Amino acid sequence: MNYRYLFGPVPSRRLGISLGVDLVPHKVCTMDCVYCECGPTTRLTMDRQAYVPTAEVIRELDAFMASSPAPDTITFSGSGEPTLHRDMGLIARHIKDHFDVPLALLTNSTLFFRPDVRADARPVDLILPSLDSARPATLQAINRPHPEVSVERIIDGLVEFCRDWPGRCWLEIFILPPHNTTTEELDALQAAIDRIAPERVQLNTADRPGTEEWVKAATPAQLEAVVARLRHPAVEIISRYRHRRDIGAYREDLESAILETVARRPCTADDLCAALGLRLTELNKYLDVLESEKQVRPEIRERGIFYRLVR
Secondary structure (H helix, E strand, O other), rough: OOOOOEEEEEOOOOOEEEEEEOOOHHHHHOOOOOOOOOOOEEEEOOOOEOOHHHHHHHHHHHHHHOOOOOOOOOEEEEEEOOEEEOOOHHHHHHHHHHHOEEEEEEEOOOOOOOOHHHHHHHHOOOEEEEEEOOOOOHHHHOOOOOOOHHHHHHHHHHHHHHHHHHOEEEEEOOOOOOOOOOOOHHHHHHHHHHHHHOOEEEEEEOOOOOOOOOOOOOHHHHHHHHHHHOOOOOOEOOOOOOOOOOOOOOOOHHHHHHHHHHHHHEEEHHHHHHHOOOOOOHHHHHHHHHHHHHOEEEEEEEEEEEEEEEE
């Protein structure tokens, strides 16, 4: 079966083998982050709609879970901001009612000031919200948000949601020196962390190609300096995913699975092997065909060769 709204399962540095649920088309978002591995935002909006058909998403979830090994996590993520889908809560409740798999939400945090978004997110077991700066000018420089987005709304929304929600919150900060590594920046982030009170604070940096070519990864020393500066019992640097050797192949339509995965974010051959349960020699046969047909193209980056969909 070809899936339009599911992708993977893919290897996640935090969630194990994660089945992605893509609730908005590429690239509908409330931000246009300079580091986004999905590419530039094509529709910058705060409007919640049924961007993809709810019934079809549920049908694909039911079909996948009936025919495939259960993933470690089901994750709302993908090509844009998942909370923009007005039926996210309905889909979340279906997952929790029918499957014994943890549900996670990757979000840029911009819509949690809305009571309907907070209600829709309540069934989720784990949210991974991002907050790259607690200062307006820096948020604008890094995230390039919709004009209705503000630092105050983001922080207040997360505080309100986490106050009585029983799930887990791992706050992510994308470190982009020198934009958000000054004393003033880290003091402002510390004040926000104190208010939100997440279970973990996770520092991320560039690992795949971003929207802007000038975006560079923070060095290990720069990341460690931020760890030392922030006061939280669980500040950690997100390490690169380590391959699971025993996952096996999840999908029979391997060419489609490769194209679905790289359509959402660039991947190395190692990333694809881990996602699809393939040996490198087997994967390379598929990549050779897809390259020769000009369906994917390789790009040389600092961490290696990444494969992108040719659009």
